[in-house]
Amino acid sequence: MRDAGRLVARAHQIVREMIGPGVTTGELDAAVEALFETEGAVSLFKGYPGRVPFPAVCCISVNEQIVHGIPGDRKLEPGDLVKVDTGCRLNGWCGDSAWSYAVGEIDAVKSKLMRVGEENLMLAIEALKTATRWSQVAEQMQKAVRSAGFSVVEQFVGHGIGRKMHEDPQVPNYVSPQLMKHDFRIEPGLVLAIEPMVNAGTKDVRILRDHWTVETKDKKPSVHFEHTVAITDAGPVVLTRLED
Numbered sequence: 001m002r003d004a005g006r007l008v009a010r011a012h013q014i015v016r017e018m019i020g021p022g023v024t025t026g027e028l029d030a031a032v033e034a035l036f037e038t039e040g041a042v043s044l045f046k047g048y049p050g051r052v053p054f055p056a057v058c059c060i061s062v063n064e065q066i067v068h069g070i071p072g073d074r075k076l077e078p079g080d081l082v083k084v085d086t087g088c089r090l091n092g093w094c095g096d097s098a099w100s101y102a103v104g105e106i107d108a109v110k111s112k113l114m115r116v117g118e119e120n121l122m123l124a125i126e127a128l129k130t131a132t133r134w135s136q137v138a139e140q141m142q143k144a145v146r147s148a149g150f151s152v153v154e155q156f157v158g159h160g161i162g163r164k165m166h167e168d169p170q171v172p173n174y175v176s177p178q179l180m181k182h183d184f185r186i187e188p189g190l191v192l193a194i195e196p197m198v199n200a201g202t203k204d205v206r207i208l209r210d211h212w213t214v215e216t217k218d219k220k221p222s223v224h225f226e227h228t229v230a231i232t233d234a235g236p237v238v239l240t241r242l243e244d
């Protein structure tokens with residue numbers, strides 16, 4: 001899974017270097033597709049079943065779009081907040097990671113969102129060192145987002161990952177009575193895709209007519225950060241990073 005994770009990290013490195021005003025979301029997607037092809041990896045996203053199969057190797061979501069945006073002709077502009085989510089299977093094992101990128105100068109709300117979102121993912125990884133159950137992590141994540149004055153998306157959650165992208169358990173970024181029923185122990189061998197989605201305004205979402213793109217109901221911006229994280233005897237290890 002480390003190899004798959006590293007390849008996903010390389011995809012993000014390419015995206016980070018390419019992203020800028022005038023670049024289209026389709027060009028970013030094509031670059032990641034070329035990398036996966038060269039390395040003999042299979043996209044986990046392209047053809048993913050839905051009302052229509054997902055048509056690309058990356059989900060690229062801009063500004064008020066939260067997740068599952070479809071790459072295409074849209075040219076990025078200064079001030080855009082771009083979420084790129086991608087995953088691959090390499091030698092039978094999966095990696096999945098999302099990151100939020102600023103195009104040029106972004107406004108103060110978007111900057112704060114970027115900081116709070118990234119911190120939320122890092123806080124979760126840190127909390128895994130001592131937590132015995134996921135709900136303890138989720139509670140800290142939820143608290144941090146709320147105290148920043150933002151909201152946690154509840155309609156989409158993280159997941160276990162292994163030979164398949166979406167495995168049990170579900171990994172929510174908040175706590176609720178429903179979650180308490182599906183709470184799980186943090187123990188070595190578990191691999192989780194942890195992916196906080198943080199909205200500037202309402203937590204409520206809407207799905208666009210393309211059957212995929214999820215946006216905030218109030219059109220305020222959103223961020224998404226995701227790493228694939230293995231729980232080992234030595235603690236959590238981030239697999240979707242280039243360096244150990």
Ligand code: MG
Binds near residue numbers: 085086096097098226
């Ligand atoms: Mg993902």
Ligand code: MG
Binds near residue numbers: 097226
């Ligand atoms: Mg995921």
